[in-house]
Amino acid sequence: MSFSPDELAAVAWDGDAVVYVDQRLLPHEVRRVRAQSVEEIEDAILTLAVRGAPCIGIFGAYGVALLRARIADDEAFERAARRVRDARPTAVNLAWAVDRVLAAKDLLEEARAIHREQVAMDAAIADAGLDLIPKGAKILTHCNTGPIATAGGGTALGVIVQAARAGKKPHVFVDETRPLLQGSRLTYFELAQAGVDATLQVDGAAAIAMKTKGIDLVIVGADRIARNGDTANKIGTYGLAILAAHHGIPFYVAAPRSTFDFSMESGDAIHIEERKAEEVTSFGGTRIAPEGAHVYNPAFDVTPGHLVTAFITEYGVVRAPYLDSIPSLELRPRLSALPA
Amino acid sequence: MSFSPDELAAVAWDGDAVVYVDQRLLPHEVRRVRAQSVEEIEDAILTLAVRGAPCIGIFGAYGVALLRARIADDEAFERAARRVRDARPTAVNLAWAVDRVLAAKDLLEEARAIHREQVAMDAAIADAGLDLIPKGAKILTHCNTGPIATAGGGTALGVIVQAARAGKKPHVFVDETRPLLQGSRLTYFELAQAGVDATLQVDGAAAIAMKTKGIDLVIVGADRIARNGDTANKIGTYGLAILAAHHGIPFYVAAPRSTFDFSMESGDAIHIEERKAEEVTSFGGTRIAPEGAHVYNPAFDVTPGHLVTAFITEYGVVRAPYLDSIPSLELRPRLSALPA
Numbered sequence: 001m002s003f004s005p006d007e008l009a010a011v012a013w014d015g016d017a018v019v020y021v022d023q024r025l026l027p028h029e030v031r032r033v034r035a036q037s038v039e040e041i042e043d044a045i046l047t048l049a050v051r052g053a054p055c056i057g058i059f060g061a062y063g064v065a066l067l068r069a070r071i072a073d074d075e076a077f078e079r080a081a082r083r084v085r086d087a088r089p090t091a092v093n094l095a096w097a098v099d100r101v102l103a104a105k106d107l108l109e110e111a112r113a114i115h116r117e118q119v120a121m122d123a124a125i126a127d128a129g130l131d132l133i134p135k136g137a138k139i140l141t142h143c144n145t146g147p148i149a150t151a152g153g154g155t156a157l158g159v160i161v162q163a164a165r166a167g168k169k170p171h172v173f174v175d176e177t178r179p180l181l182q183g184s185r186l187t188y189f190e191l192a193q194a195g196v197d198a199t200l201q202v203d204g205a206a207a208i209a210m211k212t213k214g215i216d217l218v219i220v221g222a223d224r225i226a227r228n229g230d231t232a233n234k235i236g237t238y239g240l241a242i243l244a245a246h247h248g249i250p251f252y253v254a255a256p257r258s259t260f261d262f263s264m265e266s267g268d269a270i271h272i273e274e275r276k277a278e279e280v281t282s283f284g285g286t287r288i289a290p291e292g293a294h295v296y297n298p299a300f301d302v303t304p305g306h307l308v309t310a311f312i313t314e315y316g317v318v319r320a321p322y323l324d325s326i327p328s329l330e331l332r333p334r335l336s337a338l339p340a
Numbered sequence: 341m342s343f344s345p346d347e348l349a350a351v352a353w354d355g356d357a358v359v360y361v362d363q364r365l366l367p368h369e370v371r372r373v374r375a376q377s378v379e380e381i382e383d384a385i386l387t388l389a390v391r392g393a394p395c396i397g398i399f400g401a402y403g404v405a406l407l408r409a410r411i412a413d414d415e416a417f418e419r420a421a422r423r424v425r426d427a428r429p430t431a432v433n434l435a436w437a438v439d440r441v442l443a444a445k446d447l448l449e450e451a452r453a454i455h456r457e458q459v460a461m462d463a464a465i466a467d468a469g470l471d472l473i474p475k476g477a478k479i480l481t482h483c484n485t486g487p488i489a490t491a492g493g494g495t496a497l498g499v500i501v502q503a504a505r506a507g508k509k510p511h512v513f514v515d516e517t518r519p520l521l522q523g524s525r526l527t528y529f530e531l532a533q534a535g536v537d538a539t540l541q542v543d544g545a546a547a548i549a550m551k552t553k554g555i556d557l558v559i560v561g562a563d564r565i566a567r568n569g570d571t572a573n574k575i576g577t578y579g580l581a582i583l584a585a586h587h588g589i590p591f592y593v594a595a596p597r598s599t600f601d602f603s604m605e606s607g608d609a610i611h612i613e614e615r616k617a618e619e620v621t622s623f624g625g626t627r628i629a630p631e632g633a634h635v636y637n638p639a640f641d642v643t644p645g646h647l648v649t650a651f652i653t654e655y656g657v658v659r660a661p662y663l664d665s666i667p668s669l670e671l672r673p674r675l676s677a678l679p680a
Binding site for chain 2: 175177206211235238242272283293295
């Protein structure tokens with residue numbers, strides 16, 4: 001089934017509601033839901049119907065602008081805005097976007113600006129990565145970094161789709177990405193919708209795919225990047241980087257400047273969050289492992305900077321030595337205002 | 341829940357039936373099923389209620405012995421035996437065991453001998469591997485290589501359980517082993533039953549576990565091993581071997597002599613079977629990926645011999661250079677008759 005870009009827009013403003021795609025139902029159903037109350041907005045975030053850090057931020061920004069228009073009482077509005085802001089405490093983008101909207105004169109215009117900037121930033125990343133993708137490239141990717149996650153064009157997936165638009169005919173090997181299967185559920189779906197050839201595989205098939213399928217490059221997103229290039233990203237990324245190095249395949253990380261943590265010298269300080277056992281012991285309501293199984297379920301891992309061939313940012317391609325090139329990113333002027 | 345060894349015996353003879361554990365119901369239910377007719381025997385194999393190459397062979401051997409006692413007519417018996425033998429054409433052990441039983445005077449005694457030999461062979465492998473396991477070892481394993489798969493003590497898992505019995509208190513990190521989840525469903529269950537500490541993880545967590553959890557060694561089984569040590573095993577094994585080498589962790593393969601293909605110079609000639617897409621796109625009746633998704637689903641991969649630290653066989657530990665040590669395995673005398 002094929003959907004229009006409007007139908008697939010992760011977050012949109014329709015005049016008197018924030019409209020989102022319920023990501024829990026993908027890829028089986030594209031259901032557009034209108035959120036109008038603080039309860040509906042908070043719920044969408046809490047239940048992961050809306051997910052992906054930038055996407056949550058934009059959703060929260062529109063949400064607060066909407067609530068301002070609907071709640072006359074200042075104190076009641078502030079309470080509502082705080083509920084939205086705190087719905088997911090670990091999502092930095094959410095608090096940042098809500099605060100920015102709250103500080104603006106025209107809240108809706110500020111939410112729209114945040115959204116526009118995301119779209120432009122993703123587009124700049126996609127442009128920056130274009131030269132790294134050879135014609136007919138076989139590309140391996142992990143997790144989900146597409147429009148659904150950013151409410152823009154995506155990061156790593158944005159580069160791939162841009163390469164396809166430029167006529168490079170990439171073929172993408174998509175890791176299913178256990179435990180939450182973002183690869184099967186979201187990335188494969190988004191590539192199919194964009195008309196990009198893709199093949200789905202279990203995470204354990206990455207090594208043999210690199211050896212026998214002629215993979216030309218790996219490209220992934222990031223959750224946080226330290227000054228030396230150490231990169232926290234979805235569990236499985238570190239292993240992929242080692243496999244890529246072993247096979248002599250370039251390993252790229254696509255991420256905006258906001259993902260770089262310029263205060264962090266290396267990835268050693270990154271705390272590896274462990275998530276609940278049920279993500280591994282059950283699937284779709286079906287229990288897989290024995291009752292009470294002891295589980296190691298790290299949400300992400302840290303890839304050492306020396307395994308990253310280059311970073312693809314909205315400021316261009318950033319190469320080693322990272323202790324020089326990454327800190328200098330911080331000093332670059334803010335990208336100029338972007339067309340609406 | 342804890343079960344007795346008899347309750348967990350993958351295959352057993354009870355006087356007038358072949359009794360097996362229905363492996364499809366594990367780990368949630370240990371159901372012992374009695375097979376008496378050719379239909380019941382064939383069905384158990386076809387539906388994967390009985391799986392694991394050695395286990396299928398022993399099951400088929402008892403099955404044919406049972407049918408001989410129940411079917412007076414020679415021609416009807418031969419037809420029945422052929423149905424059992426051909427139930428899974430790719431399972432070499434099945435045809436081999438059935439042929440061996442058919443060639444014997446006392447069919448049941450021959451089936452029992454095959455079973456006894458498996459138990460003794462697994463025990464010899466477990467003994468051979470004991471010195472390789474340090475006290476308190478943290479061991480990573482992949483797929484299922486335990487009693488359920490061999491109807492003996494298991495290969496890689498046999499070594500681990502033996503180390504536990506010897507008081508070495510190993511802790512095992514179990515890869516869930518997508519797509520069929522033999523790690524979650526069978527290996528974790530078998531370790532728990534044997535009282536061995538274990539932790540379950542997604543396959544993508546292996547690299548970070550090696551880096552941060554102090555993994556001391558990796559031990560896996562094998563489907564086929566060439567003269568140079570190239571090893572075909574469950575998908576994901578090749579990647580694990582690369583990760584182990586990267587982290588300076590020994591990578592062992594436990595397998596009986598019968599798994600070595602002495603006619604094969606290297607693994608290049610091993611055909612990598614691809615299995616159906618549904619194993620990746622669905623789970624437990626729940627569809628994960630979009631309809632019609634294109635899938636790469638290799639059943640196994642080939643690990644180059646140079647990434648294998650040593651092979652653990654019933655003849656002892658076999659080390660590089662493999663082009664010398666593996667062919668010499670073929671010349672070793674058959675292990676002497678084993679106690680019943």
